[in-house]
Amino acid sequence: MANKIEDLKAAKDGLALKAEIDRFAAIGWEAIDDDDLQHRLKWLGIFFRKSTPGRFMVRMRIPNGLLNSAQMRVLASVVEKCGEHGVADITTRQNIQMRGILIEDVPEMFAKFRSVGLTSVQSAIDNVRNITGSPVAGIDADELYDTRELAMQVQNLLTNNGEGNPAFTNLPRKFNIAIAGCRDNSTHAEINDLAFIPAFKEESKETLGFNILVGGFFSAKRVEAAIPLNAWVPPEDVVDLCEALLIVYRDHGLRENRAKSRLMFLIDEWGIEKFRAEVEKQLGKPLATAAAKDEIVWEKRDHIGVHPQKQAELNYVGLQIPVGRMYAPDMYEFARLADTYGNGDIRLTVEQNLLITNVSDEQVPALLQEPLLQKFPANPDNLMRGLVSCTGNQFCPVAIVETKNRSLALTKQLSEDYHLPQVVRIHWSGCPNSCAQPQVADIGFTGCKTRKNGKVVDGVDIYMGGTVGKDAHLGKCVMEKIPCEDLREVVGKLLVEHFGAVPKQQAIAEP
Numbered sequence: 176m177a178n179k180i181e182d183l184k185a186a187k188d189g190l191a192l193k194a195e196i197d198r199f200a201a202i203g204w205e206a207i208d209d210d211d212l213q214h215r216l217k218w219l220g221i222f223f224r225k226s227t228p229g230r231f232m233v234r235m236r237i238p239n240g241l242l243n244s245a246q247m248r249v250l251a252s253v254v255e256k257c258g259e260h261g262v263a264d265i266t267t268r269q270n271i272q273m274r275g276i277l278i279e280d281v282p283e284m285f286a287k288f289r290s291v292g293l294t295s296v297q298s299a300i301d302n303v304r305n306i307t308g309s310p311v312a313g314i315d316a317d318e319l320y321d322t323r324e325l326a327m328q329v330q331n332l333l334t335n336n337g338e339g340n341p342a343f344t345n346l347p348r349k350f351n352i353a354i355a356g357c358r359d360n361s362t363h364a365e366i367n368d369l370a371f372i373p374a375f376k377e378e379s380k381e382t383l384g385f386n387i388l389v390g391g392f393f394s395a396k397r398v399e400a401a402i403p404l405n406a407w408v409p410p411e412d413v414v415d416l417c418e419a420l421l422i423v424y425r426d427h428g429l430r431e432n433r434a435k436s437r438l439m440f441l442i443d444e445w446g447i448e449k450f451r452a453e454v455e456k457q458l459g460k461p462l463a464t465a466a467a468k469d470e471i472v473w474e475k476r477d478h479i480g481v482h483p484q485k486q487a488e489l490n491y492v493g494l495q496i497p498v499g500r501m502y503a504p505d506m507y508e509f510a511r512l513a514d515t516y517g518n519g520d521i522r523l524t525v526e527q528n529l530l531i532t533n534v535s536d537e538q539v540p541a542l543l544q545e546p547l548l549q550k551f552p553a554n555p556d557n558l559m560r561g562l563v564s565c566t567g568n569q570f571c572p573v574a575i576v577e578t579k580n581r582s583l584a585l586t587k588q589l590s591e592d593y594h595l596p597q598v599v600r601i602h603w604s605g606c607p608n609s610c611a612q613p614q615v616a617d618i619g620f621t622g623c624k625t626r627k628n629g630k631v632v633d634g635v636d637i638y639m640g641g642t643v644g645k646d647a648h649l650g651k652c653v654m655e656k657i658p659c660e661d662l663r664e665v666v667g668k669l670l671v672e673h674f675g676a677v678p679k680q681q682a683i684a685e686p
């Protein structure tokens with residue numbers, strides 16, 4: 176067969192491990208077949224981590240980044256059970272990953288997930304990832320379409336309501352779907368394999384639906400923004416379109432070379448016209464031509480701070496979660512805050528942040544006084560506010576450098592050094608796989624090894640110029656192999672030259 180992963184999928188579908196999880200819990204991780212341990216468990220969202228052998232990572236699915244307090248408490252209890260090993264991260268797909276989990280605890284964990292309508296199934300390897308949508312869906316006065324229901328319906332199709340769906344467990348590779356209903360592209364639609372962008376069918380703006388983008392992806396070898404399929408669908412056709420397009424990708428996507436198995440390579444081979452025609456054939460009806468103009472007309476918002484909702488006298492409060500990291504007590508507190516000040520709703524963003532919604536005008540001051548907001552502020556400084564970081568080598572087996580701790584330390588140093596008149600979005604990826612999307616950032620880093628004074632040291636390639644929201648485009652690599660230990664100086668200079676930073680000493684000297 177084509178390659179190891181195709182071989183092992185042909186030998187046994189990863190979903191088959193659902194039936195084996197009780198046995199695994201009984202025999203312990205060291206007795207699990209190596210292919211099951213290292214690869215197939217990922218179909219259930221469970222990752223073996225060589226940095227913490229026997230302590231697994233679990234990646235959830237949180238469609239549209241929407242949680243409720245009961246679900247957050249369940250996730251908190253899973254992390255709590257891991258004791259000192261327990262940690263959770265909000266991911267760049269509006270999702271949560273938890274670490275420190277023992278295989279013997281997985282059956283009970285799955286039962287808890289089921290009791291609150293959560294699932295981790297098909298969240299990794301050759302499956303469709305978490306479906307992203309606008310984090311302020313349903314509460315944003317300016318939104319065009321409330322994406323929550325669609326994101327859930329697409330997840331239910333793909334996962335058979337969270338139980339697992341063998342029709343979509345053997346894709347050629349990973350696949351990302353985003354559904355934007357807002358005016359500011361809060362999902363980074365253009366970097367997904369399939370994205371829905373709000374657009375009115377006619378100039379008269381009567382019928383709202385979505386223009387479709389396809390083929391966006393980042394990888395170590397190639398980075399591409401999605402391109403138009405030249406198609407428009409009404410909301411009621413979104414789920415069917417996802418199904419049809421995924422079947423085309425499943426049945427015709429390239430499989431031999433995993434570096435070339437993403438959707439864009441099939442589009443390259445066929446051309447967009449043939450790809451579109453095959454999707455139409457699978458859909459069983461012609462697709463309407465794309466609307467001339469889409470409705471992404473705003474700069475991207477980060478949702479941090481207090482914002483009025485479309486519902487009178489209610490607000491959402493966006494909290495900055497430094498590098499997305501939370502521990503069990505934090506998670507219980509988020510659940511309590513959501514219940515005490517809101518209606519229990521919690522939203523996650525692709526910037527690894529968290530929103531508490533439906534907070535009444537009277538309750539906002541009390542929420543802002545809560546001790547937890549010292550750690551997760553609603554008014555962070557302009558550097559911390561735009562910080563995003565991938566897992567890095569603390570846990571990620573393919574990382575080249577450490578990211579989360581290093582990025583926090585550098586951000587604090589730079590905040591001490593400079594006054595920043597604007598938010599600067601800095602994204603850290605520990606390797607060129609680009610999980611933290613450095614190409615969409617104002618300043619993006621991808622980890623590498625480099626040399627300084629004859630010694631091999633941690634370094635980064637630096638990207639700049641990524642724009643988000645309307646006219647989004649990807650940034651370019653502007654500097655290569657910069658030693659991490661030089662970043663305070665190098666990034667400081669970039670902040671002064673490009674973002675109006677003023678050294679604090681100078682600011683004091685020249686008031």
Ligand code: SRM
Pocket residue numbers: 222224232234264265266267268269270271272298304305349351366391392393394395434437564565566570571572573608609610611612
């Ligand atoms: Fe990613 C592989 C973490 C978003 C591109 N990514 C990995 C693995 C699974 C590597 C591994 O073997 O373990 C990382 C797990 C490490 C760990 O222990 O946490 C990992 N990726 C992440 C997360 C957690 C980064 C974060 O800190 O937020 C994100 C999880 C999202 C989720 O909830 O599902 C994450 N990864 C992304 C994104 C961003 C996005 O989807 O918008 C990308 C770029 C977009 C894309 O995929 O086109 C991304 N990850 C990759 C790639 C390169 C894909 C390729 O075609 O080659 C890999 C490598 C691979 O798949 O072989 C990768």
Ligand code: SF4
Pocket residue numbers: 565566567568571572573574575604605606607608609610611
């Ligand atoms: Fe791991 Fe690299 Fe992704 Fe960071 S960018 S999580 S180091 S694969």
